[in-house]
Amino acid sequence: MITVIEKASGQNLTTLATVLDELDASMDDSARLDRLIASVSSTIARFCNRTFALERVVETFDLSLRTDKLVLSRWPVTEVVSVMINGDTLAPSAWKLGVDGVVYLALPYLGVVEVDYRAGYVLPDSTDRTLPADIEQAALKLINLEWSSRGRDPLLRSEIVEGIGRTDYQVGGVAMPADVASLLAPYVLPGVA
Incomplete structure (x- = not known):
């Protein structure tokens, strides 16, 4: 969503x-x-x-299986503002934005993940x-x-x-x-x- x-x-x-x-x-x-x-x-x-058009969005993923990759729906991604897992904000060192527009997490996660980013x-x-x-x-x-x-x-x-x-x-x-x-x-x- x-x-x-x-x-x-x-x-x-x-x-x-x-x-x-x-x-x-x-x-x-x-x-x-x-x-x-x-x-x-x-x-x-x-x-x-x-x-x-360039917009700031929050994309929510409800992960039922552990994953360490989040493929964002909008591109090109110009900035990731934050990544939250089950309500807790991850430190920027716990994730990175790939040139492919995928957010790579340091560890696989399960649950509700929210990525706040700008794309377009x-x-x-x-x-x-x-x-x-x-x-x-x-x-x-x-x-x-x-x-x-x-x-x-x-x-x-x-x-x-x-x-x-x-x-x-x-x-x-x-x-x-x-x-x-x-x-x-x-x-x-x-x-x-």
Whole structure:
């Protein structure tokens, strides 16, 4: 279970200024683009099954078997604030954070373990951003796709007008475009069915 202690101020994976430049749009479109940025950012977070923004969380593990490794759900981990076992805070010498984002305990433990840590990326609205460029590029590609298709029937797949004409419609949900999915592939967390 994860409890957010310090929530990020936003979740947008790109900025309005970047989108205006990318689309060569004007500030007159800013309200619509702000909504589109939020929507696309949310879509990418759902697709990747994760939160990208840097947040402080407490993750609780209820261990029924002894273990000396705790695989944290969020990454990249930027800091582990504390590790508690059955209500007692462990000394920093009793655990270490591996480069793989795993907390390694000096001894195997059993019971309720709480790890207080910060994980995620500093988003593009900050000068010290750490969000990988390919994640922002994926957001820009989706925004560009949505922006260029405005005013069209979203279910229209093809239309041929040779004499009589033919219209084909998309059935079911629309998948993530392949080029966007490949940009996001390294950041997707497996889902739990």
